[in-house]
Amino acid sequence: MRGSSVFTLSERGATSIAAQWLAKRENDADLIGGVNLDRKDRYLAMTLADLTLTAQISDSLKLGQAVLGELGGVNFLHKGKVEQGGFAVLKAPTIPSILVETAFISNPDEERRLNDMAYQEKIARAILRGIKNYVAKNPPLSRSTLAAVL
Numbered sequence: 001m002r003g004s005s006v007f008t009l010s011e012r013g014a015t016s017i018a019a020q021w022l023a024k025r026e027n028d029a030d031l032i033g034g035v036n037l038d039r040k041d042r043y044l045a046m047t048l049a050d051l052t053l054t055a056q057i058s059d060s061l062k063l064g065q066a067v068l069g070e071l072g073g074v075n076f077l078h079k080g081k082v083e084q085g086g087f088a089v090l091k092a093p094t095i096p097s098i099l100v101e102t103a104f105i106s107n108p109d110e111e112r113r114l115n116d117m118a119y120q121e122k123i124a125r126a127i128l129r130g131i132k133n134y135v136a137k138n139p140p141l142s143r144s145t146l147a148a149v150l
Contacts, residue, residue, distance in 0.1 A: 002107045003078030004071040004123075007099040008060035009053075009091060010084030057084075059096040062138060067098060067130030074119075074126045075103060075110075096134070100127060 064082035071077065078101070090097040102123050103110035113119045 001078070001104045002110055003076040004068070004074075004103060005078040005083060005101040006064040006068045006071070007083050007085055007087060007090070007101070008064045009057055009097065010086060056094065056096065059138065060090070060098055063096040063131070063134040064098045066134040066137075067100060067127055070126040070130040070133070071100070071102075071123070074122045075113075078104075 061082055061084075068077065068080075068082055072080075082098075087099055090099060103114055105111050105114060
């Protein structure tokens with residue numbers, strides 16, 4: 001296995017078996033780390049998140065594609081499209097959220113490159129360029145515009 005990947009939240013479940021497995025593994029790690037996702041206030045939070053979930057996922061996919069496009073200039077892409085899964089860390093209902101997997105540390109060649117400061121800089125700059133490209137095409141609403149919409 002090799003390459004970079006970008007993930008966003010999914011309403012319908014994971015887009016691949018690997019995304020499903022990775023989301024379960026990461027979410028289980030959150031539970032072990034003391035984050036209890038089964039609290040009673042979770043349902044309130046999920047209800048509020050559902051109000052804006054469709055827009056958040058759409059924006060996240062746009063952001064993810066912008067970042068993935070830039071990463072493709074630095075590293076092989078594991079998949080040529082943004083993947084989706086039920087990652088707990090992506091459940092931020094009001095902002096675009098992505099999870100970037102820069103490479104597979106289990107791949108000896110990628111592990112070597114990930115330990116190289118110059119390569120880390122290239123990856124970080126690619127992610128930043130992707131974010132900047134997304135923001136340039138999708139500027140956040142100003143407070144006055146937002147107030148007029150509401």
